[in-house]
Amino acid sequence: MIKMLDDLYEKGTIEKEPLVDLLDALDHYDEQGLYSRLQSCADAVRRKHYGQSVFVRGLIEFSNRCVQNCLYCGLRKGNQRVQRYRLSQEEVIECCRTGYSLGYRTFVLQSGEDPWYTQDKMVEIIGGIRKICPDAAITLSIGERSMAEYRKFFEAGADRYLLRHETASRDLYEKLHPFMSYEARCEHLNMLKRIGFQTGAGFMVGLPDQTNHHLADDLLFLKKLNPEMIGIGPFLPHSDTPLGNRRRGTIEKTIMMVALARLLVPDALIPATTAMETLDPKGKEKALRSGANVLMTNLSPEEVRPKYALYENKLYTDEAPECCKQYTEDQIRNAGYKIDMGRGDSLKMVNGMME
Ligand code: 5AD
């Protein structure tokens, strides 16, 4: 197994069957030191491409309304126990203004799939941010839209788009996402790439009925798509959803996936996610030491933060943006890395364009 891992480390590629075997062996991670070797290989690859830098993003969760009904998510349309909110265009821009003055140079605008934010409203938000933060990157994470809308958002100045594939198994995907199609999801990711967005995919770890075969498919899906960003997090149940009484993912397995994603897509931007910290207070640090190189700080207005509950016990702070920034800086330093407040573009960007 060690030889298989070393091969993967050197070549950045692996076939499906050996990958499943490797995942099976890693599940007994205390044997042979295989698990810690994986972590150090991932850290070495990350250092080769990005050195000690950890990029920091400012996250604005601007609407928790959603037309979708994903079985796992606390914001699903069917959950009537959520207090719903929407920030106005001006409020979103204001969050970025505050973030910009604190030094943030990437803003991630995230929401449920909320058609209230029409093409025109989104373009107004993107244009407004562009005007006051000319050198900042704008990342959208607002779900599936039409090709024409993606184009308009790009032309208005959005740089990046996150759309996790959630699971690369069509069966599992369609069970978890009523009325959504796996093919459409893949097509949307390809559209985003074609337009020129730095594109993010990713998946959840520990979903009900998910096996190492599924996870191997997720990793190989990433290898093939070669996205600029990769978001991986544990599944965490929410009691007001149909999966409320299922088991949650583990931190060990999630970190394992982060490390393998780093080996397979060496130059990707990979965040240490809040969901990891919800599972384990040291979860983010562990991820940073195993291949992750991005942290997100919450810039949403304090009063809406508890309402953006994708899963239960989601950590949120009621701290002002200044304090969140300090906390993030400390986390990065404690893990042994250096904070980088720059835009943190993909290494594939050359002169402001995707290669
Ligand atoms: N547990 C973990 N992650 C979740 N997400 C949504 N609901 C949950 C949950 N219950 C993730 C999805 C989505 C991202 C914004 O949050 O992967 O793409």
Ligand code: SF4
């Ligand atoms: Fe909506 Fe996203 Fe939650 Fe699905 S995961 S219900 S699209 S917010």
